[in-house]
Amino acid sequence: MKKFSCSDAGASCTAQVTATDEQDLVRQLTQHVRQVHKIEPNETILTYLVSKAYDVGGGSR
Ligand SMILES: [Zn+2]
Numbered sequence: 574m575k576k577f578s579c580s581d582a583g584a585s586c587t588a589q590v591t592a593t594d595e596q597d598l599v600r601q602l603t604q605h606v607r608q609v610h611k612i613e614p615n616e617t618i619l620t621y622l623v624s625k626a627y628d629v630g631g632g633s634r
Pocket of ligand 1: 579584586605609610
C-alpha cells in the first residue's frame with residue numbers, strides 16, 4: 574500500500590490518497606490533480622508526487 578498526502582508535496586490541500594501500488598497511485602493522483610488542482614499532470618509532476626508518497630505497512634505483502 575502507498576499513501577500520499579497532498580500537503581507533503583507542498584500543496585495547500587488536505588487530500589490523502591491511498592493506493593494499492595504505484596500504478597494505482599499514479600492513476601489516482603492524475604484524477605486528483607485534474608479535478609482539484611485543475612491542471613493536467615505531466616510525467617515530471619507525477620514522478621515528483623509519487624516520490625512524496627510513502628509505503629504503509631500491510632504486514633507481509
Ligand atoms: Zn491536492
